[in-house]
Amino acid sequence: MKIVLASANKGKILEFEKLMPNDEVVAFSQILGTIDIDEDQDSFKGNAIKKAKTIYDLLISKDYENYKNVIVISDDSGISVPVLNNEPGIYSARYAGINASDKENNKKLIENLNKLNIEKTSAFYTACIAIVYQNEVYTVHGWMHGNVINKELGEGGFGYDPMFIPNGFDKTLGELGYEAKKDFSHRTKALNLAKKVLEVII
Ligand SMILES: O=c1[nH]c(=O)c2ncn([C@@H]3O[C@H](COP(=O)(O)OP(=O)(O)OP(=O)(O)O)[C@@H](O)[C@H]3O)c2[nH]1
Numbered sequence: 001m002k003i004v005l006a007s008a009n010k011g012k013i014l015e016f017e018k019l020m021p022n023d024e025v026v027a028f029s030q031i032l033g034t035i036d037i038d039e040d041q042d043s044f045k046g047n048a049i050k051k052a053k054t055i056y057d058l059l060i061s062k063d064y065e066n067y068k069n070v071i072v073i074s075d076d077s078g079i080s081v082p083v084l085n086n087e088p089g090i091y092s093a094r095y096a097g098i099n100a101s102d103k104e105n106n107k108k109l110i111e112n113l114n115k116l117n118i119e120k121t122s123a124f125y126t127a128c129i130a131i132v133y134q135n136e137v138y139t140v141h142g143w144m145h146g147n148v149i150n151k152e153l154g155e156g157g158f159g160y161d162p163m164f165i166p167n168g169f170d171k172t173l174g175e176l177g178y179e180a181k182k183d184f185s186h187r188t189k190a191l192n193l194a195k196k197v198l199e200v201i202i
């Protein structure tokens, strides 16, 4: 089926394309161009719903006749570090400021770990996926637990992946690469549930 992804994050888009090989996944920007959605809600779920609804409402407006039955999916995600009061959490993308790069966000997380003299501490990723279809909204979550370290290792994945060692491994996701991540990531788990929802509603 054809799914419009309400995300502008290249790393996520790539993961969704790989996780949904039998579906046609189209990033919203290919249809609507650049749109800046203010992620001002206080939870992953709130922001995921806002992103999916914003794109859905634009697509079903009269300008886009072919999208009356469109399925829109969004993903709001981030990393939480309990010893840092679960920071950066929903602020993961803008931890070091609005429009911060992955490198700048990682640097800030490393600095904050170093302030506490922490080389390694437990952390978890959360992903909330929102689906909007025929004006109804559905949400599912997935989590991945592990540790963050106070340095970046490897080039794989995106975002905080070079600092994150998933439980059961001794390498970062940056070193392990996407092949490991696709089996058990927060996004994979949430998407597996989202696929079940789609089976029921479509
Ligand atoms: O190393 C990582 N591996 C992951 O698997 C992962 N998933 C999320 N994140 C980080 O969390 C923020 C998401 O913020 P976010 O959900 O608002 O997305 P975004 O603003 O980048 O794009 P959009 O989907 O909103 O358009 C971003 O900083 C990401 O780096 C990850 N980092």
Ligand SMILES: [Mg+2]
Residues within 6 Å of the ligand: 039, 093
């Ligand atoms: Mg975002």
